[in-house]
Amino acid sequence: MHSRLPKLPDGRSSGIRIRRTMRWDRLALLTIAAFIAVMGFHTLEQFFVHDTYAFISPESEAENHAPMIADYAAKYGIQDYTRWLVAIVDVESGGQGEDVMQSSESLGLSPNSLSTPESIDQGCSYFSSLLQKSAALGTDFDSVLQAYNYGSGYLDYVAAHGGVHTQELAETFAKEQAEGKKKTYMNPVAVKANGGWRYDYGNMFYVTLVHNAVTEE
Structure with missing residues (x-):
């Protein structure tokens, strides 16, 4: 019932x-x-x-930090590289969040540990040190750009392999560091190059991304 x-x-x-x-x-x-x-x-x-930690919006605000970047670049005597530093901010964070240059890790800190002024100060300081090391080793400027992402050890790697950055060197270095492990990376640059992946160490397309950011300014 x-x-x-x-x-x-x-x-x-x-x-x-x-x-x-x-x-x-x-x-x-x-x-x-x-x-x-x-x-x-x-x-x-x-x-x-x-592929960044702090990116919040598709709209880049990197150019908004140009005056501060220029000031800190001058502090370290690298004011001629201001447009490249702005492009690094664009690639690293789109100019959003606090650690806009993602430079905390170059101090041995966890990601996003620095305020915006601290991030730009450290980013410019680190970039200056890479330029100096590159000059001492005789490597090219693109190797400096990639080393900002990979670490200064990449400059030694390039110096031992002809002194000139190439996409092949960037990939080989990342492959060795990642022990061959790959990850999905659907950036148009990667999609065009290999269908959308990169090795799980840094970003092997970093130089291309920075150059593209400079071109778009």
Whole structure:
């Protein structure tokens, strides 16, 4: 024998209200899911395309930091490289977040440990040290750009392999450091080059990305 749903005061079955409530709950869940999907798409787009820690929006704000970058570049005598430093900010963070030059790790700190002035100060200081080491080793400027991402050891690697950065050297270095481990990387540069991956160490396309950022200024 089936039990009947209780009647509401107006005589309508409470099942109608339950079904309507479920319908509204389902609609609310679908709305939330759609919102998460859209936000998730942008988050994934930012991760795969920009591959940075602090990037928040597809719109770069790197140029907004140009005056501060110029000041700190002058502090270290590398003011002639200001446009390259702005491009590094563009690639590293899109000019957003605090550690815009992602330079905390060059101090042995965890990512995003520095304020914006501290990040730019350290970024310029580190870049200056790379220029000096490159000059001593006789390596080219692109090796300095890649070393900002890989670490100064890359300059030694380039010096031991002809002194000139190439994409092949960047990939070989990353492959050795990552022990061959790869990761998905859907940046258009990577997609065009190999279908969308890079070795799980730094970014082997870094020089191309920085050059592209300079060209777009």
